[in-house]
Amino acid sequence: MAKPSREKGKASKTRLLTIAASEFAKRGYNAKISDIVAAAGLTQPAFYIYYPSKEAIFEELVQAFHNRVRTLIENSLLDSATEKQNVYEHIKTKLEMFFEFLSAEPDLTRIGLFVDPNRAQVRAEMVRMVQENLVKEQQAGYFRSNLDMEFVAECLVSMIEQLTETRLLPGLSSAERLATQVVDLLLKGMIKE
Amino acid sequence: MAKPSREKGKASKTRLLTIAASEFAKRGYNAKISDIVAAAGLTQPAFYIYYPSKEAIFEELVQAFHNRVRTLIENSLLDSATEKQNVYEHIKTKLEMFFEFLSAEPDLTRIGLFVDPNRAQVRAEMVRMVQENLVKEQQAGYFRSNLDMEFVAECLVSMIEQLTETRLLPGLSSAERLATQVVDLLLKGMIKE
Amino acid sequence: MAKPSREKGKASKTRLLTIAASEFAKRGYNAKISDIVAAAGLTQPAFYIYYPSKEAIFEELVQAFHNRVRTLIENSLLDSATEKQNVYEHIKTKLEMFFEFLSAEPDLTRIGLFVDPNRAQVRAEMVRMVQENLVKEQQAGYFRSNLDMEFVAECLVSMIEQLTETRLLPGLSSAERLATQVVDLLLKGMIKE
Amino acid sequence: MAKPSREKGKASKTRLLTIAASEFAKRGYNAKISDIVAAAGLTQPAFYIYYPSKEAIFEELVQAFHNRVRTLIENSLLDSATEKQNVYEHIKTKLEMFFEFLSAEPDLTRIGLFVDPNRAQVRAEMVRMVQENLVKEQQAGYFRSNLDMEFVAECLVSMIEQLTETRLLPGLSSAERLATQVVDLLLKGMIKE
DNA sequence: GATGAATGAGATTTCATTCAT
DNA sequence: GATGAATGAAATCTCATTCAT
Numbered sequence A, B, C, D: 001m002a003k004p005s006r007e008k009g010k011a012s013k014t015r016l017l018t019i020a021a022s023e024f025a026k027r028g029y030n031a032k033i034s035d036i037v038a039a040a041g042l043t044q045p046a047f048y049i050y051y052p053s054k055e056a057i058f059e060e061l062v063q064a065f066h067n068r069v070r071t072l073i074e075n076s077l078l079d080s081a082t083e084k085q086n087v088y089e090h091i092k093t094k095l096e097m098f099f100e101f102l103s104a105e106p107d108l109t110r111i112g113l114f115v116d117p118n119r120a121q122v123r124a125e126m127v128r129m130v131q132e133n134l135v136k137e138q139q140a141g142y143f144r145s146n147l148d149m150e151f152v153a154e155c156l157v158s159m160i161e162q163l164t165e166t167r168l169l170p171g172l173s174s175a176e177r178l179a180t181q182v183v184d185l186l187l188k189g190m191i192k193e
Numbered sequence E: 001g002a003t004g005a006a007t008g009a010g011a012t013t014t015c016a017t018t019c020a021t
Numbered sequence F: 001g002a003t004g005a006a007t008g009a010a011a012t013c014t015c016a017t018t019c020a021t
Helices: A007-030 A035-039 A043-051 A052-084 A087-104 A107-116 A118-137 A149-168 A177-187 B004-030 B033-039 B044-050 B056-082 B085-103 B106-115 B119-139 B151-167 B175-188 C007-030 C033-039 C046-052 C054-082 C087-102 C106-115 C119-139 C149-168 C177-186 D004-030 D031-039 D044-050 D054-082 D087-104 D106-115 D121-137 D151-167 D175-188
Strands: none
Touching: A007 A035, A007 A043, A007 A052, A007 A107, A035 A043, A035 A149, A035 B175, A035 C087, A052 A087, A052 A107, A052 A118, A052 B151, A087 A107, A087 A118, A087 A149, A087 A177, A107 A118, A107 A149, A118 A149, A149 A177, A149 B151, A149 B175, A177 B151, A177 B175, B004 B033, B004 B056, B004 B106, B033 B119, B056 B085, B056 B106, B056 B119, B085 B106, B085 B119, B085 B151, B085 B175, B106 B119, B106 B151, B119 B151, B119 D175, B151 B175, C007 C033, C007 C054, C007 C106, C033 C046, C054 C087, C054 C106, C054 C119, C087 C106, C087 C119, C087 C149, C087 C177, C087 D054, C106 D087, C119 C149, C149 C177, C149 D151, C149 D175, C177 D151, D004 D031, D004 D044, D004 D054, D004 D106, D031 D044, D054 D087, D054 D106, D054 D121, D087 D106, D087 D121, D106 D121, D106 D151, D121 D151, D151 D175
């Protein structure tokens, strides 16, 4: 492993990371280094110039997703303090941001949400973040007080994950559309009146 | 005391299938034949007496889950015609059945819902079934008419799947409890009043 | 890794061990598994049926030598109590045994004495054994009392090792001859009279 | 303050050689070029500016040791002609010189004596030199005439080598001390009186 | 109904070495 | 006088699968 610093090397490293993301997203951790380097126009040993092991590059991708999630969480919490919309719009905006976030880097999202063996951890983090937000609204009197907000958060996150997989990433629905639908369903419920 | 030779073979085959289910559920498709046969007290070639390949036994498990889902669907649709409860109870009962179904064979469930690379198919089937049920209730006037029932069904199924993974299979919640919570959330919504 | 028990498997395992001994003796730890299995008329994976790793088979050979050394030590100490020859004959006999022992399994000897990275340990063990023997003779008054027997033991062992490598294993001298020469030199010294 | 460009190259080459000696001494021929250049603050291609291959630099170190041995031999033979001490002192002085020589460049010594695959050659050279010296003393009547001086030389050299490895290089004994002990043991022998 | 023994194909990783600048 | 970037060749090890009995 050397420490590349000039342009071409950096480009190779980036290419490897991007292609690795795509391969891991498609085939899970079984993605082959040989395919990755081939797609990057390199030979096998070149991989090890930039990453010490297959595990390392995978972990780097997982951490990249984690970091992005953490950033989103922090920003999102700040926003919630500053904005003052009605509750529908407020929640919808946040959901939309969430969906946008997840669709911005589809491969990273797939890796973080679906292929990482420790994906339960990120999920738990997301659930916690959502729960905190919801509890605030609940305390502000917007939601029924008898709702278990951890349960609700878990349901919401699972919906987000699923809709991301089946509608958002395949391009069948926009972030805005999904946010609207989810808010409408979850806030109002299914019952008439 | 009958012909033990015939029975022994069947027993071995069943044992292999059960253990394979457990291994695939635990380790995904990467589960090793060598581990499976070892746990079954057999040697590797014995495996190939009963199943032509790793893929074949995996597919058999996936199909077993599919078949169970199909059976559930048929029974469920029948039930829905015969029963005459209020809508809460009605839906809750079905959800409870669904959760019971999923918890009855945890390994099969995990394989069908989480490890099968084509799990989207079963999911779609489940979504369709749920959707059909919901449409009927909607047409009967129980639900808001502006709800896209395909969307709702997808949300509901994703919640079911997730809660199955995080609460039902680990034994943290009962089927009855989860059904109650889901019904309460989805039917009434989160908003006060 | 299976547990072979029938004849052919046992033969293969033994062949692998024998050939491995020869290869390690010739080329050091860098000996290649591929050469070993080829010489054994097997393919690479067959190796891993019998030994879990290259390190494992090497360690097995090293341990085999250690065990033989330990056995020799125990027997040798017993002998020293029972026999009652003059001191020349006594020491010569023991030296001869030692040389015979080292020439009995040349590959094992080379591995234990020259290629094992931890060969200092066995050497130390051998030095200790020789020292104990010498001290007894010294206390019995056969040797000068101002000799540091640890130093003498170390010299003796190094001579044994060297003569084994350059004369015994190549077949240039017999164990008996070497024992005679060493005893003559070490006991009488070089000075005339 | 002269031409630093020429000097820098020479300095790099020397540094590589020194570090290579240290690495080969520590890890045997398996020492890695990548480690050597890293320790020298250079990159891998720089190595090949100065040495055509790994084998070449290793051989250069081996030859350096050989040359030093040859020089020692010549000087030693001259000395033996000029000096006129008693035989104990005479031999002891030479042994001490030998030990000093071996401890002066520990890395080179380790490479020449222990890691060079052809170390038998240098050993043979050293044996021959020692033998020549001993034969002279023997002819002068100092030693028993029935001693095979080639055998004695080989024993002596092996002792020197071993004591160098276990006592001299680790700093446990001085050259003078070892020389004294060896002379005492070998000349007088172990027997009392 | 099963086993002992073995293999084909391929995966990750290592290391000396070279090309272009 | 040196570097950034890359490679050829090979080594260890894994795993589903098969042959002969």
